[in-house]
Amino acid sequence: MTKTTASTCCYCGVGCGVLIEHDNERILGVSGDPQHPANLGRLCSKGSTLHQTGDLAARALFPELRLGKGLARSRTDWETAMGHAAQVFGQAIAEHGPDSVAFYISGQLLTEDYYAFNKLARALVGTNNIDSNSRLCMSSAVVGYKRSLGADAPPCSYEDIETSDCLLIAGSNMAFAHPVLFRRLEAAKAANPDKRIIVVDPRRTDTCEIADLHLAVQPGTDVALFHGILHILLWEGWVDRRFIDAHTEGFDQLKSLVRDYTPALVSELCGIRVQDLMEAARMIGSAPSFLSLWCMGLNQSSSGSAKNSALINLHLATGQIGKPGSGPFSLTGQPNAMGGRETGSLANLLPGHRDAANAEHQGEVAAYWGVERMPLNPGLSAIELFEAVRAGKIKALWIACTNPAQSLPNQALVHEALAGCPFVVVQEAFATTETCAYADLLLPAASWGEKEGTVTNSERRVSHVRPAVPAPGEARPDWAIVCDLAQRLEKQLRPGQPSLFAFANPAELFDEYKGLTAGRDLDYSGLSHALIDELGPQQWPFPSGAERGTERLYTDGRFPTPDGRARFIAEQFQPPKEKREARFPLLLNTGRLRDQWHGMSRTGTAAQLFGHVEQALISLHPDELRSRKLSEGQLVRVKSRRGSLVLPVQADEQVRPGQAFMPMHWGNRFLKGLGINVLTQPEFDPLSKQPELKQAAINLQPVELPWELFILVEDQVQQRFAALRPLCEDFEYASFALTGRERSALLVRVAHTEAADAAWLAKVDALLGLDDGPVLVYDDPRRAVGKRVRIEDGRITAIRLTGETAARDWLRNVWTSGEADADLRRWFLAPLSSPPGGAAVSSDKTLCNCMNVSQSQIEAGIARGLDLDGLKAELGCGTQCGSCVPEVKRLIGRRANFVEA
Structure with a gap:
C-alpha cells in the first residue's frame, strides 16, 4: 500500500517541503508539498530526484572497524564499535587533555543532532573543538x-x-x-x-x-x-x-x-x-x-x-x-546551516546565539546543563582544525555527515592530516565519500527520509523533518549515535552522576534545547514538534504563548545591541590574498552546477543528475582559448601554488578574459588528483575564519596524452565504480560519472602518455564482463587500439575502447537507443575506432532534468517553429523548477539569429 509522508528537502537552505511517496519500506517518489510556505509545491531538479538517490550499494550499512593503520576495515557490531570509540576518545582525553579531541560536523545535520554534538563536546568532553562545514559557507x-x-x-x-x-x-x-x-x-x-x-x-x-x-x-x-x-x-x-x-x-x-x-x-x-x-x-x-x-x-x-x-x-x-x-x-547554503548557527555548532559559538568567549554566556549555558563550567580555551575553526590534525595535536577526530577530503581548500594538506591522525571516526550515510577512506571507524548513519528532527531555512522557518521508511542495514540516527558515545564516555569522565544524555527521541532533545533560546533574539520557547505539526512550519522568534511566527525583524527600528542601535562598519577595501601575476596569470572562481550538490555523495548516485554536465571542466572565455591556442575539450594541466589537476577545457562566454571557472563538486572520487580543491587556498577571513575558496591564482598548459580509455557499463554501477577507481590511480587523467536517462551506466574516461599493459586491460575486462560471453572484440596491438562491446538481447551493456576513442559519442548514442544495429558490427572491421563514415558525433545532454528532456529534442522543436510556451506545452521543459529556461531561451535566440543571417 502506497503512503505519503510530508517532510523537508535535504539540499539547500530554501527548506522546501516535500511529499515522500513510499510503501513503508522503500521511497518510491517525491513531489513538492503545496502546503509548505517555503516552496508552495515547487521543487528543483535535485529535490525532484531525491527518490533516485537511494542506491544501497553506496550506503554505509554496518559499522566497520580498522584495528591498525594500513589494515583494511572489517564489519563489526555496534557494541564493539562504540565501546572502542569511547575507549580511544577517553584515553586521549585522559592522557592529552580534552583539546586533543575534536568534532567536525555538518550543515546537513538536524537541529537535534547538532544539539547533541554540542552538549557532548562542551558539557561532557570539555572542549570547544567543534566546528561545522558551515564555516566554509555561512x-x-x-x-x-x-x-x-x-x-x-x-x-x-x-x-x-x-x-x-x-x-x-x-x-x-x-x-x-x-x-x-x-x-x-x-x-x-x-x-x-x-x-x-x-x-x-x-x-x-x-x-x-x-x-x-x-x-x-x-x-x-x-x-x-x-x-x-x-x-x-x-x-x-x-x-x-x-x-x-x-x-x-x-x-x-x-x-x-x-x-x-x-x-x-x-x-x-x-x-x-x-x-x-x-x-x-x-x-x-x-x-x-x-x-x-x-x-x-x-x-x-x-x-x-x-x-x-x-x-x-x-x-x-x-x-x-x-x-x-x-x-x-x-541565502543559506545548506539545509540546516541556520540550525547549526542557532545551536552553537561553530567553534566560537554556544547554543542560543551565544559566544563561546563570553563569560556571561558561558555561565548561562553551564548552569542550564548542570555542569561546573564551559571550556575556556578557544576552539579550532575548520582550517585551523585540520592544520592541528596534521601537526599531531589532535589524537582523535570525529567527522559526521561531511566530506572534508573533498570540500576543504588545500586538499593535499587535508589528506595528509587525515592519513596521519591516530584515530578517525566517520559517521556517514554514504560509504563512498573521499573521507570514508580514512575512517578507522565507519559508523552508518540514517539519512533523508529515514530520520526525524527539525531544520531552519534561510528565512528563519523551522520545519519538522519526518521519516518515511526505516534506515537500511544497521544505520542509526545521528543523535542516537552521539548519545550512545556520550553515555559511554560519562562512565569515564563523570562516573556515578546522572546522565546528561538520557534522551529517548528527537522531540526530547528539541524540548531541552529550546530552553536555551528563551528570551534570546531567536526565541524558540513556544515551539515543539507537535505544534509545528499542528500549525505548519514557523519562523522564529516564536516565544512561549505566541500563535504564529515572526515574518520580519526590526520593524520598530530597534536592534539586539546594548543600546538598541545598529552599527555602521567602516573598513577599507582589501584585495584578495592571491593576485594574478606572470607565473599564475588567471584567477580561478569556483561555484555550483544546476543539478549537483556539494561533493556529490548523494547526487553522485543518480545518473539523471549527470545529464547536464557529466565531467569536471575548466571554463575560459573563447578569446582566452584562442590566445593560448587551445581547442574545446583539450586536456590541460591546471596549476596553483598548492597543487595541480589535469582536465578538459571549454569555451564559456560567461567568463571574462583573465579569469577561469570550475564547479566545486568534483573531488578525488570523480576526478583523479584530489579534485578541484587541490587548487584552492586556505587563507581565511580573520573574523569569520571562512576560507577564500573563490579566488586562487592559476596557470594552465596543454598536456599531450595520446593513449585513451573509454568505458561504459551497465548494472552493479556502484560496485564496478568502487573496483575501477583504484585501478586508474596511476594515469595522468581519469574522470568518472554516471550517465543515462532511461538506463543507468558508469562512464569512465582515462588518458595517459603510454598504453596500459595487457594484464591491466585483462583485469578491467573481467570487471566489466567483457572477458566472456556475447562480446565483440577487435585488437590491433601495433596501433594500441582495442575494442570490446558486450551485446545482450540485441542491446549494448558494456563498452571498452582503448588507444583512440573517437567513436565514443556515437557508441553512447547506439547504447541510448537500445538497439545494436548493423553499423556497429561493421565498425569492428575498421582498423581505427572512428564512427561509421568518419562523421563527428556529439553526445546529447539533458537540458531539462525535471522532465528528462534532451537538448536535441528542444532544438528539434525550435526548428519546427516552437517558441518557449510551445516547447513547454509539447515537451514539458521549463514547467517544473524552470532552471533550464535561460538555456532554452539562448537556444531559441541562437536559432533566430541563424535564420535572420
Missing part, C-alpha cells in the same frame, strides 16, 4: 549580521523577494543554487516589469538573464563596489538621515571613509563602467523598497565579513530594513 554572514545588527538573524522573509521594488543579488548564481526562490523572483518580475534587479557577479551566469543591470566586477572587489555606491547615495542625497540618527551608530566614520571611493576609483578597482555604477546607485537610492540577496561570492573570501557589513551599510544608510520588500537577506 560564517562570514554570521559575523556580518552580528557586527552590524547585533545578532545572527536574517531579518527578511521569502515574500520580500516578490514585493521588493529593487533587488540586488551579489555573489550568487541564484538560478542554479536556489532555483525555487529564483522562480518566485522570475514570476514577480513578470508580474511587475518595473521591479529593478541588479546582479553583481564576475561571470554572466543564468541569474544575469533576469537582471536590468549586471555589474561584472573583478573578483573580490565587492567592498569597493558597496562603498562606491554609498558614496553616490550620499552625494545625491539618497540616504535616510532620520533613520540614521534615530537607529544607528558610526555613520560619520563610514561617511569619512567612503568619501575617497569616488566613481572613477571604484570603476577602476572593480572593472566596471562609471555609468553602470551610477545607475546601480540610482536604482537603489530611488527605490521605495530595497532587498539584497547574497551567498558564497561574498562569504568565501578573506574579507568576507567586511563584504557583508559593507552591504548591510547600504540598508542602514537608506533605512531599507524592517519593512516589506527590504533588508539584507543572506
Whole structure:
C-alpha cells in the first residue's frame, strides 16, 4: 500500500517541503508539498530526484572497524564499535587533555543532532573543538549580521523577494543554487516589469538573464563596489538621515571613509563602467523598497565579513530594513546551516546565539546543563582544525555527515592530516565519500527520509523533518549515535552522576534545547514538534504563548545591541590574498552546477543528475582559448601554488578574459588528483575564519596524452565504480560519472602518455564482463587500439575502447537507443575506432532534468517553429523548477539569429 509522508528537502537552505511517496519500506517518489510556505509545491531538479538517490550499494550499512593503520576495515557490531570509540576518545582525553579531541560536523545535520554534538563536546568532553562545514559557507554572514545588527538573524522573509521594488543579488548564481526562490523572483518580475534587479557577479551566469543591470566586477572587489555606491547615495542625497540618527551608530566614520571611493576609483578597482555604477546607485537610492540577496561570492573570501557589513551599510544608510520588500537577506547554503548557527555548532559559538568567549554566556549555558563550567580555551575553526590534525595535536577526530577530503581548500594538506591522525571516526550515510577512506571507524548513519528532527531555512522557518521508511542495514540516527558515545564516555569522565544524555527521541532533545533560546533574539520557547505539526512550519522568534511566527525583524527600528542601535562598519577595501601575476596569470572562481550538490555523495548516485554536465571542466572565455591556442575539450594541466589537476577545457562566454571557472563538486572520487580543491587556498577571513575558496591564482598548459580509455557499463554501477577507481590511480587523467536517462551506466574516461599493459586491460575486462560471453572484440596491438562491446538481447551493456576513442559519442548514442544495429558490427572491421563514415558525433545532454528532456529534442522543436510556451506545452521543459529556461531561451535566440543571417 502506497503512503505519503510530508517532510523537508535535504539540499539547500530554501527548506522546501516535500511529499515522500513510499510503501513503508522503500521511497518510491517525491513531489513538492503545496502546503509548505517555503516552496508552495515547487521543487528543483535535485529535490525532484531525491527518490533516485537511494542506491544501497553506496550506503554505509554496518559499522566497520580498522584495528591498525594500513589494515583494511572489517564489519563489526555496534557494541564493539562504540565501546572502542569511547575507549580511544577517553584515553586521549585522559592522557592529552580534552583539546586533543575534536568534532567536525555538518550543515546537513538536524537541529537535534547538532544539539547533541554540542552538549557532548562542551558539557561532557570539555572542549570547544567543534566546528561545522558551515564555516566554509555561512560564517562570514554570521559575523556580518552580528557586527552590524547585533545578532545572527536574517531579518527578511521569502515574500520580500516578490514585493521588493529593487533587488540586488551579489555573489550568487541564484538560478542554479536556489532555483525555487529564483522562480518566485522570475514570476514577480513578470508580474511587475518595473521591479529593478541588479546582479553583481564576475561571470554572466543564468541569474544575469533576469537582471536590468549586471555589474561584472573583478573578483573580490565587492567592498569597493558597496562603498562606491554609498558614496553616490550620499552625494545625491539618497540616504535616510532620520533613520540614521534615530537607529544607528558610526555613520560619520563610514561617511569619512567612503568619501575617497569616488566613481572613477571604484570603476577602476572593480572593472566596471562609471555609468553602470551610477545607475546601480540610482536604482537603489530611488527605490521605495530595497532587498539584497547574497551567498558564497561574498562569504568565501578573506574579507568576507567586511563584504557583508559593507552591504548591510547600504540598508542602514537608506533605512531599507524592517519593512516589506527590504533588508539584507543572506541565502543559506545548506539545509540546516541556520540550525547549526542557532545551536552553537561553530567553534566560537554556544547554543542560543551565544559566544563561546563570553563569560556571561558561558555561565548561562553551564548552569542550564548542570555542569561546573564551559571550556575556556578557544576552539579550532575548520582550517585551523585540520592544520592541528596534521601537526599531531589532535589524537582523535570525529567527522559526521561531511566530506572534508573533498570540500576543504588545500586538499593535499587535508589528506595528509587525515592519513596521519591516530584515530578517525566517520559517521556517514554514504560509504563512498573521499573521507570514508580514512575512517578507522565507519559508523552508518540514517539519512533523508529515514530520520526525524527539525531544520531552519534561510528565512528563519523551522520545519519538522519526518521519516518515511526505516534506515537500511544497521544505520542509526545521528543523535542516537552521539548519545550512545556520550553515555559511554560519562562512565569515564563523570562516573556515578546522572546522565546528561538520557534522551529517548528527537522531540526530547528539541524540548531541552529550546530552553536555551528563551528570551534570546531567536526565541524558540513556544515551539515543539507537535505544534509545528499542528500549525505548519514557523519562523522564529516564536516565544512561549505566541500563535504564529515572526515574518520580519526590526520593524520598530530597534536592534539586539546594548543600546538598541545598529552599527555602521567602516573598513577599507582589501584585495584578495592571491593576485594574478606572470607565473599564475588567471584567477580561478569556483561555484555550483544546476543539478549537483556539494561533493556529490548523494547526487553522485543518480545518473539523471549527470545529464547536464557529466565531467569536471575548466571554463575560459573563447578569446582566452584562442590566445593560448587551445581547442574545446583539450586536456590541460591546471596549476596553483598548492597543487595541480589535469582536465578538459571549454569555451564559456560567461567568463571574462583573465579569469577561469570550475564547479566545486568534483573531488578525488570523480576526478583523479584530489579534485578541484587541490587548487584552492586556505587563507581565511580573520573574523569569520571562512576560507577564500573563490579566488586562487592559476596557470594552465596543454598536456599531450595520446593513449585513451573509454568505458561504459551497465548494472552493479556502484560496485564496478568502487573496483575501477583504484585501478586508474596511476594515469595522468581519469574522470568518472554516471550517465543515462532511461538506463543507468558508469562512464569512465582515462588518458595517459603510454598504453596500459595487457594484464591491466585483462583485469578491467573481467570487471566489466567483457572477458566472456556475447562480446565483440577487435585488437590491433601495433596501433594500441582495442575494442570490446558486450551485446545482450540485441542491446549494448558494456563498452571498452582503448588507444583512440573517437567513436565514443556515437557508441553512447547506439547504447541510448537500445538497439545494436548493423553499423556497429561493421565498425569492428575498421582498423581505427572512428564512427561509421568518419562523421563527428556529439553526445546529447539533458537540458531539462525535471522532465528528462534532451537538448536535441528542444532544438528539434525550435526548428519546427516552437517558441518557449510551445516547447513547454509539447515537451514539458521549463514547467517544473524552470532552471533550464535561460538555456532554452539562448537556444531559441541562437536559432533566430541563424535564420535572420
